[in-house]
Amino acid sequence: MADLVAVSITVNGKLYEKAVEPRLLLSDFLRHELRLTGTHVGCEHGVCGACTILLDGKAVRSCLIFTIQATGQEILTIEGLADLVEGPAWHPLQEAFRETHGLQCGFCTPGFLMTLIPFLEENPDPTEEEIREALSGNLCRCTGYQNIVKAVRMAATALKEGAK
Amino acid sequence: MGASGKYFGKEMKRSEDQQLLTGKALFVDDVDLPGTLHVAFYRSQSAHARIVSIDTTAAKEREGVVAVYTAEDMGEYWQPGPLLVPPPPVEGKIFHERTQVPLAKGKVRQAGEPIVAVIAKSRYIAEDAVNDIMVETEEIAAVVDLEKALLPETPLVHEDLESNLAAHVIQQKGDYDSIRDKADLLISRKFHYDRGAAAAMENRGIVASWDEKAKELVMWDTTQAPIPLRNGFAAMFGLSQHQVRVIAPFIGGAFGPKIMMFYPEEVVCVWATMQLGRPIKWIEDREENFFATTQERLQIHNAELATTKDGIILGVRDEFLHDTGAYDPYGLTLPINSQCNVLAAYKVPNYYSDFKVVFTNKPIVTPVRGAGRQHGMFVMERLLDIAAKELGISVVEIRRRNFLEKDDFPHNHEILFQDFAPLVYDSGDYAPALESVVKAMGFEKFMSEEKARYKAEGRHVGIGIVSYVEGTGIGPYEGARIRIEPTGKVSLATGVGTQGQGHFTVFPQIVADQIGVPAEDIHTVTGDTRDFDWGTGTFASRGAVVAGNACHAAALALRKKILLHAGRHFEVEEDQLEIGDSHVWVKGSPDKRISLADLAGLANPHRGAVQPGTEPGLEATAYFGPASGSTAFGSHGVILEVDPETMMLKILKYVVAHDCGRVINPMIVEGQIHGGVAHGIGNAYYEQVHFDENGQIQNASFMDYLLPTANDVPHIECMHSETPSPLNPLGIKGVGEAGAIPVGAVFAQAVEDALSDYGIEVTEMPLSPNKLFELMQKSRTTESTEDTEGV
Ligand code: FES
Numbered sequence: 001m002a003d004l005v006a007v008s009i010t011v012n013g014k015l016y017e018k019a020v021e022p023r024l025l026l027s028d029f030l031r032h033e034l035r036l037t038g039t040h041v042g043c044e045h046g047v048c049g050a051c052t053i054l055l056d057g058k059a060v061r062s063c064l065i066f067t068i069q070a071t072g073q074e075i076l077t078i079e080g081l082a083d084l085v086e087g088p089a090w091h092p093l094q095e096a097f098r099e100t101h102g103l104q105c106g107f108c109t110p111g112f113l114m115t116l117i118p119f120l121e122e123n124p125d126p127t128e129e130e131i132r133e134a135l136s137g138n139l140c141r142c143t144g145y146q147n148i149v150k151a152v153r154m155a156a157t158a159l160k161e162g163a164k
Numbered sequence: 165m166g167a168s169g170k171y172f173g174k175e176m177k178r179s180e181d182q183q184l185l186t187g188k189a190l191f192v193d194d195v196d197l198p199g200t201l202h203v204a205f206y207r208s209q210s211a212h213a214r215i216v217s218i219d220t221t222a223a224k225e226r227e228g229v230v231a232v233y234t235a236e237d238m239g240e241y242w243q244p245g246p247l248l249v250p251p252p253p254v255e256g257k258i259f260h261e262r263t264q265v266p267l268a269k270g271k272v273r274q275a276g277e278p279i280v281a282v283i284a285k286s287r288y289i290a291e292d293a294v295n296d297i298m299v300e301t302e303e304i305a306a307v308v309d310l311e312k313a314l315l316p317e318t319p320l321v322h323e324d325l326e327s328n329l330a331a332h333v334i335q336q337k338g339d340y341d342s343i344r345d346k347a348d349l350l351i352s353r354k355f356h357y358d359r360g361a362a363a364a365m366e367n368r369g370i371v372a373s374w375d376e377k378a379k380e381l382v383m384w385d386t387t388q389a390p391i392p393l394r395n396g397f398a399a400m401f402g403l404s405q406h407q408v409r410v411i412a413p414f415i416g417g418a419f420g421p422k423i424m425m426f427y428p429e430e431v432v433c434v435w436a437t438m439q440l441g442r443p444i445k446w447i448e449d450r451e452e453n454f455f456a457t458t459q460e461r462l463q464i465h466n467a468e469l470a471t472t473k474d475g476i477i478l479g480v481r482d483e484f485l486h487d488t489g490a491y492d493p494y495g496l497t498l499p500i501n502s503q504c505n506v507l508a509a510y511k512v513p514n515y516y517s518d519f520k521v522v523f524t525n526k527p528i529v530t531p532v533r534g535a536g537r538q539h540g541m542f543v544m545e546r547l548l549d550i551a552a553k554e555l556g557i558s559v560v561e562i563r564r565r566n567f568l569e570k571d572d573f574p575h576n577h578e579i580l581f582q583d584f585a586p587l588v589y590d591s592g593d594y595a596p597a598l599e600s601v602v603k604a605m606g607f608e609k610f611m612s613e614e615k616a617r618y619k620a621e622g623r624h625v626g627i628g629i630v631s632y633v634e635g636t637g638i639g640p641y642e643g644a645r646i647r648i649e650p651t652g653k654v655s656l657a658t659g660v661g662t663q664g665q666g667h668f669t670v671f672p673q674i675v676a677d678q679i680g681v682p683a684e685d686i687h688t689v690t691g692d693t694r695d696f697d698w699g700t701g702t703f704a705s706r707g708a709v710v711a712g713n714a715c716h717a718a719a720l721a722l723r724k725k726i727l728l729h730a731g732r733h734f735e736v737e738e739d740q741l742e743i744g745d746s747h748v749w750v751k752g753s754p755d756k757r758i759s760l761a762d763l764a765g766l767a768n769p770h771r772g773a774v775q776p777g778t779e780p781g782l783e784a785t786a787y788f789g790p791a792s793g794s795t796a797f798g799s800h801g802v803i804l805e806v807d808p809e810t811m812m813l814k815i816l817k818y819v820v821a822h823d824c825g826r827v828i829n830p831m832i833v834e835g836q837i838h839g840g841v842a843h844g845i846g847n848a849y850y851e852q853v854h855f856d857e858n859g860q861i862q863n864a865s866f867m868d869y870l871l872p873t874a875n876d877v878p879h880i881e882c883m884h885s886e887t888p889s890p891l892n893p894l895g896i897k898g899v900g901e902a903g904a905i906p907v908g909a910v911f912a913q914a915v916e917d918a919l920s921d922y923g924i925e926v927t928e929m930p931l932s933p934n935k936l937f938e939l940m941q942k943s944r945t946t947e948s949t950e951d952t953e954g955v
């Protein structure tokens with residue numbers, strides 16, 4: 001077996017120091033080492049977007065990154081999403097997905113939510129076309145995307161009002 | 165009737181979303197038992213070959229590998245899987261049962277068929293060890309082409325059979341031949357409908373754990389049918405059903421292939437945990453999903469439609485081939501569905517239908533959303549479109565003239581359906597659904613004005629409108645149990661599993677009104693054989709219909725029990741009582757009021773004796789089994805634009821009118837339609853599993869197999885109507901597959917219309933930019949030859 005490499009990674013505000021195989025995928029590290037199983041794996045080849053997390057604030061696919069590449073960086077997963085906002089139990093995006101029925105089986109959902117966080121930060125007032133473009137890197141087999149588009153609009157409004 | 169109330173019929177938000185949106189829902193791959201070992205499979209590289217030798221020495225020596233198994237190691241537990249659905253009793257049918265085996269022995273019949281199972285401390289090591297394995301094979305020509313498969317010189321997929329014929333069935337009504345001569349118009353065409361993948365976002369997964377001391381097997385499985393799986397494994401391994409618990413936790417979409425049971429991986433995982441006494445986990449990867457998970461839907465139809473000069477259908481004759489892949493564990497469900505769905509929404513007095521099921525060296529075919537229905541629909545809708553063109557009437561008009569009418573129901577089509585009952589449509593009203601789409605699409609205006617305007621602008625825009633029916637909610641039965649505990653907690657358990665349909669919300673909606681508790685407070689368990697172990701599963705758009713009505717029946721039974729206990733407690737007649745707000749009280753006497761929690765306590769006394777004829781506790785179990793399926797229906801309309809340079813499509817408008825009887829939760833029904841249409845769009849224009857002549861899949865990844873994205877699926881306008889089914893107390897019909905069924909047909913019509921200048925005819929699905937280009941080239945060449953001939 002290959003030698004283990006020490007990594008120190010902050011996930012959802014908590015620092016983890018571990019020794020891992022160099023080939024360990026970040027998705028497997030999060031899911032099976034840290035037991036943060038909210039990040040899902042749908043293809044393991046970078047297309048479906050289910051494994052999307054935030055790495056130093058950017059949406060990335062955790063199935064395409066080795067754990068050792070993430071050392072010294074900060075990760076946010078679905079489990080830490082609600083902590084981004086103060087007060088209410090969850091993030092306006094989570095609320096909006098529930099309100100609009102933006103999820104069915106929910107397997108793709110964490111990936112969509114994580115993709116949308118930086119998108120809405122950069123585009124607080126997106127058009128439908130911009131929303132669809134932003135979603136087009138994440139696959140969903142259940143919803144036909146219509147209610148996800150609706151959810152993004154609702155969340156954008158809520159976030160803007162929250163910011164006021 | 166529970167069909168209207170505080171909850172039933174309302175747009176209630178989903179109870180399961182809280183867990184799913186916070187990453188706290190349990191999926192199979194999230195199950196993490198101490199001491200778990202991981203399986204990886206060595207899979208056949210060839211689609212058709214004899215196995216000469218298997219060398220696992222190096223794999224066994226690799227550090228971290230615990231066991232390596234081949235078919236031989238399984239001894240008497242190596243058995244072909246059971247036939248999941250026996251063929252229906254159609255006279256004169258032929259059916260050869262050949263079901264999948266846990267690990268290939270002697271011969272492989274499809275690429276990806278498992279040959280060796282490696283069990284190791286981690287999935288990484290198990291996969292490394294798979295690469296250590298050497299399997300020597302002797303290639304046999306692969307049977308890939310469906311039409312050639314039955315030729316005498318073609319190699320045999322199953323060598324003990326005389327040919328690759330798996331089944332042959334003829335069903336008919338009336339006498340097609342006798343009307344053929346009298347017809348004013350005969351349209352005959354060949355239609356082709358190819359394979360797609362179900363492509364649920366979650367691949368399959370299994371965790372199986374045998375506890376040697378408790379003598380108990382627990383299995384988490386991404387299955388649509390936990391109870392039959394439990395029963396089957398108990399039988400297979402000589403256990404009592406109570407020693408086996410199958411749990412279908414949250415499942416990341418299913419769409420059909422997860423109803424397939426006793427997949428090789430399932431059998432191997434269960435057998436291996438019993439060998440090793442340690443939990444065994446297998447999580448499929450996406451590539452395996454393309455090869456080793458079942459698929460649908462290659463069929464080739466040669467069909468003929470006979471009509472009068474007014475376009476009235478006299479009869480249909482259809483002969484088709486159905487590709488079942490390497491094995492046929494699912495019996496004849498799919499081709500029977502296709503055979504029935506050719507009749508679609510119309511009066512067809514004479515029908516002759518003959519199908520042959522064919523073994524090929526491709527992945528096994530079992531239902532995928534639509535389950536054979538879209539083929540039948542496609543054939544009939546296309547024949548009508550072509551006839552309309554010949555007769556110079558509109559596509560809408562020819563449908564109007566042939567619809568079954570309101571008074572025709574129940575309508576007996578006289579052939580057998582997949583549930584072995586005659587194909588009887590229970591209720592419907594097809595014309596209004598079509599008219600509402602015609603109106604919403606602005607069909608008349610499009611034809612009279614807009615089409616010409618687009619044309620003048622040099623744009624290729626076309627319109628399509630088709631109708632569909634969907635036989636849903638078949639038996640045999642489902643059940644439900646509801647319990648009110650002395651703490652006031654209410655639990656509801658049913659056997660069907662859930663893969664995103666909102667069962668945790670809609671089943672409580674059905675129950676809450678009857679027993680007077682908030683739907684949000686009902687704790688629902690689905691798909692865990694510990695909590696409920698009678699039933700079959702989630703398939704054939706039947707969850708809401710069959711399990712939903714079982715929940716209703718259990719709620720009524722529990723209501724009766726509440727009234728009985730409260731009547732005794734207050735010493736009043738039951739009709740003096742009212743139920744609501746988690747309480748029951750005597751009408752007009754506000755002080756005579758007891759909470760359901762306290763009543764549950766009284767119903768389970770610590771001392772004294774339960775009254776004769778009374779069961780302890782506030783609990784009821786009930787079952788529901790419909791005599792036959794209920795038939796949902798609707799119409800789809802699309803306006804789309806083709807870019808003649810790139811052949812890419814842009815959907816300008818998509819309208820759905822659908823009727824699935826009484827609606828429990830309109831938000832969820834609409835979501836099912838959206839998802840179905842999206843799946844249908846994929847199958848119509850983007851998704852196709854491509855095989856080469858050796859039976860290898862050419863596009864086994866999401867990079868090459870294109871699922872529709874948010875840019876490809878348009879906004880879908882939905883219109884609802886409700887024609888209650890008389891076949892169940894709630895009047896509901898299923899909706900899970902409806903959205904996907906008519907999309908191919910409506911695309912074909914609209915694409916033809918958009919490219920009417922080129923005179924193309926669409927007789928195959930899926931289309932793609934390439935295929936459209938070819939069709940245009942072909943029509944150009946035909947045109948130019950015709951021109952030459954004319955000179
Ligand atoms: S699992 Fe990472 S993109 Fe699909």
Ligand code: FES
Nearest residue numbers: 104105140141142
């Ligand atoms: S909700 Fe099931 S894949 Fe998106």
